[in-house]
Amino acid sequence: MPIYEYLCLKCDKKFSLLQSLFPAEKNTECPECSSREVKKIISSFSCGAGSDVGSSSSMPAPNFGGGGG
Numbered sequence: 119m120p121i122y123e124y125l126c127l128k129c130d131k132k133f134s135l136l137q138s139l140f141p142a143e144k145n146t147e148c149p150e151c152s153s154r155e156v157k158k159i160i161s162s163f164s165c166g167a168g169s170d171v172g173s174s175s176s177m178p179a180p181n182f183g184g185g186g187g
């Protein structure tokens with residue numbers, strides 16, 4: 119389960135919650151002041167890992183015997 123970060127607009131408290139993939143924002147309340155005025159913080163994921171697999175499979179060239187006569 120992913121962890122979502124929220125920011126309380128009332129007390130400026132940041133907190134993270136373990137929620138399902140599609141959390142109901144209206145059900146999220148601040149654990150500090152129990153305020154419903156929270157904002158979801160989209161944490162930027164760092165996706166830059168790229169494992170480039172060198173696929174250089176040199177196929178053997180077919181040997182066409184050209185023997186014409």
Ligand SMILES: [Zn+2]
Pocket residue numbers: 126127128129130131148149150151152153
């Ligand atoms: Zn709060």
